[in-house]
Amino acid sequence: MSQDAPAPFQQGALDALCAFYAIINATRLAAPAGRVLSQHASRSLFRAMAKGAQKRRLLLDMLTDGVSPEELEQLLGDAARWLARARLTLTWHRPFADLEAVPLEDWLRCVDQHLDQPSRSVIVSIGGALDHWSVVRRVGSVSITLADSTGRRQLMITACEAGLDQEDARYRLPPCALFLLDLAVTDN
Structure with missing residues (x-):
């Protein structure tokens, strides 16, 4: 008598x-021409963030x-210190840090305008059907294109809300968890 084996966890x-991967993927995406992190460098960056988190217990x-x-900001600080050794300056800001909700159009416009410039990337928390940190690659007219560690490629805009308690949305994009990143080559 055989039983069906449980499906393996992925x-x-x-x-x-996902937060560690989001920072690495965002850094790689924002890297100035010719400065994209290799797999070895990405692993070293991952280790630096893990060490920082371990020091903070x-x-x-x-x-x-x-x-x-x-905590993501703390990990970004660890990443910025590591990147400084590679003569790269990582900066970030949270345009809606104190807001629980904003109109989705404002959220989309903010992300789109930020990504309109080179050497920039965006990290976002996705709630609702997911509990996940990801990287926005592009905002289109009908979807948000991702550079995601799980392989997810897009979110349909009609399934999103930019708030914490939007019960009817499949994906919640809390504005307080939106990070706009810039990466530049350090002078000298």
């Missing part, structure tokens, strides 16, 4: 590494419970 189903919680926007 990487990411039990861990919460947050690594286990981050790996199993996920990363808050404030």
Whole structure:
């Protein structure tokens, strides 16, 4: 008598590494021409962020419970320090840091305008059907194109809301968890 074996878990189903991958993918996407991080450099950056989280005694919680926007900022600080050694300056800001909701059109316009310039990227938290950090590659008229660690390629705009408590939206894009990144070559 055989029983059906349970389906195997995929990487990411039990861990919460998406924030680490989002920072690495955003950095690679924003890298100035000729400065894209190799796999070796990306692994070293991952290690630097993990070490920073471990020093703050947050690594286990981050790996199993996920990363808050404030913790993502700490990881970005770790990444900025590591990138400085490679003569790259990483800066970021959160345009809606204190807001729980904004009109989706404002959120989309903000992201689109930021991505209109070179050496920029966007990290976003996706709630609702997902609990995930990802990278926005482009905002189109009907979808948001992602550079995502899970392979997800897009979100349909009609399925999104830019708020924390939008019950009817499949995907919630909390404005307080929107990070606009810039990466530049350091002078000298």
